[in-house]
Amino acid sequence: MTDLITILGPTASGKTPLAAALAQRIGGEILSADSRQVYRRMDIGTGKDLSDYGDVPYHLIDICEPGTKYNLFQYQQDFFDAYEDIRSRGVQPILCGGTGLYIEAVLKGYHLSPVPQNQPLRNSLEGHSLEELTTILKELKAKSGSVMHNTTDVDSCQRAIRAIEIETYNLEHPMPLRELPPIPSTIIGVNIDRELRREKITRRLKARLDEGMVDEVRALLDSGIPAEDLIYYGLEYKFLTEYVIGQLSYDEMFRQLEIAIHQFAKRQMTWFRGMERRGFTIHWIDATLPTEKKVEQILDLVNSSH
Structure with a gap:
């Protein structure tokens, strides 16, 4: 067992099904690194795709209420608790996600303290x-x-x-910071061609709208969550809320959201490239390979790094 296997990549690169296939193969458990999938009832818009996991146990998804503002400090604490629990059972932890800041914070062991507003x-x-x-x-x-x-x-x-x-x-409040150690990890990046990524993002956006993403946002607003709290979460929640409350037409919403997701994927890639400049080694594998082949490549990399 290696300390940690990390699978990262931009949105629509297929990292979640890959992490699930790997976990299935080696009996691992998945730790999510997604800053929006922590919220309950925000399923379609955050792309939880829980069916991808099959019977693989996952952590750090659906752990807080929508309308609250989860942050990096909480994520670090929650990640470390789940990570320690998985390791203590002799199981392989697999970190998977696209929120580069969250991934980097836990791999580096950032020192953060929770400071409320005064x-x-x-x-x-x-x-x-x-x-x-x-x-x-x-x-x-x-x-x-x-x-x-x-x-x-x-x-x-x-x-x-x-x-x-x-x-x-x-x-x-001089308090001893909870020292969270850096965690050594074999890092795998899912490399997807820009054109293919754009095509998949558009296709996935249409599918999610067909699956009822507008109804999901309506239900959240109806449950009493203020529109500005949903808009704060950005991307799908920002544009769909603006559509539901009548600030955008359907076509404007679709067009602006599609552009925003493309820009978001680009920013994710910029962050990952920045991680490489900051000393992380990311082993990039081709997103278009069959899943089985990608899993084999990851296992070869993990074994050779021992």
């Missing part, structure tokens, strides 16, 4: 100039001994206020 502090900082906020932040960082990460901490008043909020919280 409204009184925010109110007191309202109206300060960026220069003044930067000075306050530098003083706080000097007290806490933390370093100015880089100028992105203070490239806008909003970000500077958030950085001050974090530093203030850390000074008032």
Whole structure:
């Protein structure tokens, strides 16, 4: 058993059925790395395709309520708990998804702390100039001994206020961060030709609309989730909500959503290429190969890395 096998790729590359076929073959369990599949009742729009898993156990899907804002810190904690549980049973964990930030955070063991919003502090900082906020932040960082990460901490008043909020919280609540170690992993990337990817995205969007994606969004709105909370989740939920509440026509919704998904897939690929520049080795395999052949290639890579 290797520590972890990671299968990543852009949307519509077929990574989930591949991860499921691999898990089936080696008796593994899947950890999802998808920032939107964590939400219950958001099934068609997030492309859960749970039937792809067959009887393979999966984790980190349907773990919180729609309308809430799940974040990277929570994901890291949840991932690590599930990962430890799978390993303790002597089973092979397989991480699969397209949210590059989530994947990178757990493989690298990012150190994050949960900092709630501090409204009184925010109110007191309202109206300060960026220069003044930067000075306050530098003083706080000097007290806490933390370093100015880089100028992105203070490239806008909003970000500077958030950085001050974090530093203030850390000074008032010095807590030992839960150290999450980096996890060694054989990383497989599913490489799909751009034209084929575009074609599959369009085909899949039409299929999901036929499957009742509009009704899914209506049901979420009817259950009392405010439209702006659904719009916050982006992509399908943004454009379908705007269609349902009458801000877009059906054709506008389809056209704009299709473009947005193409752009999203491009951003995913940019992130994965960035991971390679940041020192990760990604073994790319051809999306068009038969599943059995792809599984064989992955097993060869895993075995040769031991």
